[in-house]
Amino acid sequence: MELSNKTEYALLALLELATCYSKGEHLQIREIAVLQNIPSRYLEQLLATLRRKGLIKSIRGAKGGYVLAREPGKITLLEALNCMEGLDPVVSSFDYHHQTVEGEVIQDVWQEARQAANAILQKYTLQDLCERRASKERRELMYYI
Numbered sequence: 364m365e366l367s368n369k370t371e372y373a374l375l376a377l378l379e380l381a382t383c384y385s386k387g388e389h390l391q392i393r394e395i396a397v398l399q400n401i402p403s404r405y406l407e408q409l410l411a412t413l414r415r416k417g418l419i420k421s422i423r424g425a426k427g428g429y430v431l432a433r434e435p436g437k438i439t440l441l442e443a444l445n446c447m448e449g450l451d452p453v454v455s456s457f458d459y460h461h462q463t464v465e466g467e468v469i470q471d472v473w474q475e476a477r478q479a480a481n482a483i484l485q486k487y488t489l490q491d492l493c494e495r496r497a498s499k500e501r502r503e504l505m506y507y508i
Contacts, residue, residue: 381435389428441484
């Protein structure tokens with residue numbers, strides 16, 4: 364399983380919005396693009412998808428922007444992944460009409476791996492990403508004499 368650029372960029376944008384959520388601030392596309400080095404035109408498309416799926420809200424006007432639709436602790440990484448990739452991001456091209464025992468065994472293991480990945484992604488929220496980010500930033504600021 365691999366994280367697509369589309370999903371990675373969406374998660375980076377959501378992370379920036381989650382960081383601003385507690386302050387009641389919103390971010391404009393160009394701000395997110397600069398903070399995370401994401402092409403603005405591509406980011407527009409990603410944010411439109413996130414808005415349509417209900418993860419973010421747009422604020423209209425010259426000083427408008429985007430905010431999370433819910434608290435960061437209530438948006439899971441699995442929800443964000445499903446939003447960008449669809450409900451079943453890994454579709455098998457395996458022909459179920461001509462299955463062999465070996466093919467069934469492979470499909471069983473693959474299904475188990477997907478379920479394990481989904482369980483982990485369901486466990487983590489945008490708030491968890493914010494906390495991990497802050498923790499790593501603090502560690503990088505530490506220096507020793």
